[in-house]
Amino acid sequence: MSTPARDLLTLVEPRLVGSLDGLPAWARDRANRLLLERALEDPSAAGHATAAVVAAELDREEAAGRPVQLWSFDADESLVAVVYGDLDTAEDVGVYVPGVGNDVGDLGDLGDDARAVADAARAAAPAASVATVAWLGYRPPGSVVAPTAWVEGRAAVGGAALAGDLAGLAATRAAGPDRGSGLPRVTVVAHSYGTVVVDRAAEVAGELAADALVLLGSPGMDDVASELEAEEVYEASSPMDPVTWLFDVHGTETDHGDFGATPLPVDWDTWHTWYLERDRPTLAAIGEVVADVREGD
Numbered sequence: 001m002s003t004p005a006r007d008l009l010t011l012v013e014p015r016l017v018g019s020l021d022g023l024p025a026w027a028r029d030r031a032n033r034l035l036l037e038r039a040l041e042d043p044s045a046a047g048h049a050t051a052a053v054v055a056a057e058l059d060r061e062e063a064a065g066r067p068v069q070l071w072s073f074d075a076d077e078s079l080v081a082v083v084y085g086d087l088d089t090a091e092d093v094g095v096y097v098p099g100v101g102n103d104v105g106d107l108g109d110l111g112d113d114a115r116a117v118a119d120a121a122r123a124a125a126p127a128a129s130v131a132t133v134a135w136l137g138y139r140p141p142g143s144v145v146a147p148t149a150w151v152e153g154r155a156a157v158g159g160a161a162l163a164g165d166l167a168g169l170a171a172t173r174a175a176g177p178d179r180g181s182g183l184p185r186v187t188v189v190a191h192s193y194g195t196v197v198v199d200r201a202a203e204v205a206g207e208l209a210a211d212a213l214v215l216l217g218s219p220g221m222d223d224v225a226s227e228l229e230a231e232e233v234y235e236a237s238s239p240m241d242p243v244t245w246l247f248d249v250h251g252t253e254t255d256h257g258d259f260g261a262t263p264l265p266v267d268w269d270t271w272h273t274w275y276l277e278r279d280r281p282t283l284a285a286i287g288e289v290v291a292d293v294r295e296g297d
Contacts, residue, residue, distance in 0.1 A: 040055060053104050094114070163201040195221055196250050202230075211292075218235065236264040
């Protein structure tokens with residue numbers, strides 16, 4: 001499309017442009033920021049609270065001089081994916097999929113986690129071109145005692161959305177005019193119920209468009225590592241994380257030999273929510289995976 005035609009379509013149909021898998025991130029960002037502006041106009045609107053949180057996160061990054069893109073945004077459904085970096089040019093991409101107890105209100109903390117992964121990747125490979133995504137393209141269960149945490153309904157919805165976003169990223173980065181710099185290495189970093197989302201994403205028709213999967217604090221998965229459609233599958237399960245051995249309601253424990261994942265280092269006292277803490281060895285190892293410099297132990 002010509003530039004005027006792109007601009008007109010973005011103005012007239014921002015919801016279409018902002019959610020269309022396969023469009024460049026810059027185009028989706030432009031459309032989603034227009035949706036964000038409109039959602040902020042009416043404080044009484046249902047999506048206003050979501051829009052305010054997202055706007056605050058974008059403002060925080062831009063005030064710090066860091067590039068940020070609004071890859072997806074649905075104020076009414078409280079769904080969002082924020083990119084820390086430039087998704088159209090990064091050679092190494094990490095997509096962080098959170099689990100139980102997270103919602104848009106936690107976007108600041110999820111953004112910190114995504115940036116911690118990017119910082120770890122750059123520490124492992126200083127020349128790396130990295131972008132990470134805080135991906136809330138589904139609505140995680142509210143708590144481990146919520147009935148939705150014990151079934152896979154929300155994971156199925158999230159898995160379809162994740163598979164679509166990953167396929168769209170691969171499509172937009174394929175060779176061709178105005179299509180970035182070729183296919184990036186994509187690592188999905190999933191925590192807790194987010195690993196169940198990945199499990200369901202791998203069952204969507206077509207190959208999962210990810211080079212590596214990192215599974216943190218998983219409550220179990222139906223598919224074993226060889227069935228997840230990624231060349232590399234890593235996992236981290238701490239002895240102090242009860243979710244990994246007490247709540248394996250979704251399938252095989254990921255640290256079980258039959259599952260077949262490569263273990264990442266963990267401190268023995270790492271709690272369920274501490275895998276991405278900057279002083280933990282797991283984060284450094286994840287950075288090596290994202291930057292494709294991880295060597296076997």
